[in-house]
Amino acid sequence: MxxxxxxxxxxxxxxxxxxxxxxxxxxxxxxxxxxxxxxxxxxxxxxxxxxxxxxxxxxxxxxxxxxxxxSAEVVTPAVSDLGTRADRAIDPLWVSRQSLDAAAAALKPGCGWLPPDWMPDAILRRAMRGLARADDALLADYGPSRGLPELRRLLARRFATEGLDIGPDQVLLTASGTQAIDLICRTLLRPGDAVLVDDPCYFNFQALLRAHKARIVSAPYTPNGPDVSSFARVVAEARPRLYITNSAIHNPTGATMSAQTAHRLLTVASAHGLVIVEDDIFAEFEPEPSPRLAAFDGLVNVIRIGSFSKTLSASIRCGYIAARPDWIEAMVDLQVATHFGGASPVAARVVFDSLMDSGYRRHVEALRRRLSGARREAAARLADLGVRTWVTPRGGFYLWGRLPDGRDGSDLARLALDEDVILAPGNVFSAAQSAPDFMRFNVGQMRDPRVFTVLKGALARR
Missing domain, CATH: 1.10.10.10 (Winged helix-like DNA-binding domain superfamily/Winged helix DNA-binding domain)
Incomplete structure (x- = not known):
């Protein structure tokens, strides 16, 4: 063959x-x-x-x-047309574009996913082989408007163990976690509406909100969650329609929201009609579950979203939304109108079969242990370079570090890019541009010693 x-x-x-x-x-x-x-x-x-x-x-x-x-001449593209321009502005899309378009030999401690050899390839291959025995309809037809019923039921059962008791009809499968946010924005936002984010926050939240012509406002993030006083002041003054956050293993800081902060946020949100979008994509990296806004609120003013890209596969695109029934109905209609369905039935089946595989739980447990060691090692090596870790995360693969001597993260990212090392400078995460001397590090992508060699060289340059 x-x-x-x-x-x-x-x-x-x-x-x-x-x-x-x-x-x-x-x-x-x-x-x-x-x-x-x-x-x-x-x-x-x-x-x-x-x-x-x-x-x-x-x-x-x-x-x-x-x-x-x-039919046409074969045109050989010029080198300048290939890949992502290295000199483009360092904005919320810079890290994503550089990471996605990087050459195979590039090192990516700034990217947002784990290396392929950390992912459960054997489980995925078993699930894909199972597709060969699937009904013709699964391989050829559109799926149900809400997505694969078996996966929605599984998610509903998982939510119940966390105190969130909903039925599978309140779960909508989407093409990805990003598409989940896009559907929410299309359903609940109008151009010019204010949306509150953490400072710092996941950079793609900002990029997506700008695409929806939202007005972005922010509140400082602390090791226990958003600064509640600042949060309440911004909500009262800007009247945001949405607040988007990670409550479990915050991106980029790795911090975890405390139960006290969660309750105070929900009180503020309820008083002002603020809808909270809780991105739970890092949930499985926690050794023990932390407080969940969706569970405390019961999906009255909170929408929960997530996907399987971090622990299973970024290539098999499938996400979900859990929300109150009227919002789910509106988003089902919108998803049919704009995508004629959401998550691919094939992708959803691979995800479901992988999650049900007897080896999946062992994979996640082994991944937590491996990441725990990787975080300790990376934090120690960064400390040797004068980079101070902001918090010690309970799980996950991010470290949020302050650079020595007030060094500018964007300058370092440009210098490292010349050496085929992609870094994630702090201000791409900050709507207020308050993190110029910070950097987000992905410990799973830092096994090659050259990462630290290049970082040390960049820090030494003036």
């Missing part, structure tokens, strides 16, 4: 080379299947597959009864 694929690729490259050298031009007829097979000494079926793939790419056109024709 591998040999056939390789030979097919060679035929495709031979055709592309002829087009690039202008031996074949737009509108020219390609050699017949038998003629090219004889010339390249491959089987006719290999040429057929190569032509079909080139047609799928739009490089050639198939004219039944006539043959294959060149």
């Amino acid at each position: 591998a040999q056939t694929t390789s030979r097919t690729g060679e035929v495709m490259e031979a055709i592309r080379a002829r087009i690039a050298s202008r031996s074949l031009s737009r509108g020219d007829r390609l050699p017949s299947i038998r003629a090219l097979a004889a010339t390249l000494k491959v089987s006719p079926s290999t040429v057929v597959e190569a032509y079909d793939r080139l047609a799928a790419e739009g490089v050639v056109l198939s004219r039944p009864g006539s043959g294959f024709y060149v």
Whole structure:
């Protein structure tokens, strides 16, 4: 099989080379299947597959009864057109773009996911093999408007163990955690509405809110959660429609909200009609569950969202929303109108089967232990460089560190990028631009000693 694929690729490259050298031009007829097979000494079926793939790419056109024709010239992109510009402004999208578009050899201590070899590949492969036995409808049809029932029931059972007693109809599956926030914003926001975020907060909250033309306001975050006095003042003055936060293992700080802070926030929110969006994406990294706003509130003014990208797979896109029934109904309609469904039934089935796999719980427990050691090691090595960790997280893979001598994180990120190391400077997380000398570090992406070598070199430069 591998040999056939390789030979097919060679035929495709031979055709592309002829087009690039202008031996074949737009509108020219390609050699017949038998003629090219004889010339390249491959089987006719290999040429057929190569032509079909080139047609799928739009490089050639198939004219039944006539043959294959060149549809366009192959354009080799200039180097400047490839990837993400290194000199683009360091804004809330900078880290995401650099991390997603990085070369394979780049080191990514600033990214927001774990390395592939930390993820449960054996569990995922078992779940994917199970798709071969699935009904045809799962593989070919649209799924239910709320998403795979089995996964929604499983999530509802999990919520019940945390004191949040809801039925599966109050759970909506989405294409991702980000799409969950997008649906909420589309449902509850109007352009110009204020939205409250933590300072610092996950940078993509800001990017998404700007796309919705929301007015972003912020309140300082402390090791126990938002500063409640500042939070109450901003709510009273700005009258935000939403507040978006992580209550368990806050991104980027790694802090955990206390029960006292959670109750005080809910009191303020209730008094001002503020809707809270609680992103629970890091829940499984906690050794013991911390207070949940959704459980305290019972989904009256709190919406809970999450996904499986951190512990299972970022490639298999599936998220969820848990909310009160009227909001769920509105978001089901919106998701049908804009996506004609949310989470792929195939992706949802892989997630469900993986979560039900007997090895998944052991995977999460092993991941917690591995991350605990990685956090200790990374914190010690950062301390040797003068980087002070803001809090000691209870779990997760982030450390929020203050750089020595007031060094600017954005300057360091640019210097490190020249060495193919992607860092996450503090101000991309801060709506108030109050964290210039901070950096978020992903301990799972810091196993290569070169990360610390490059960081040390950047800190030494003036």
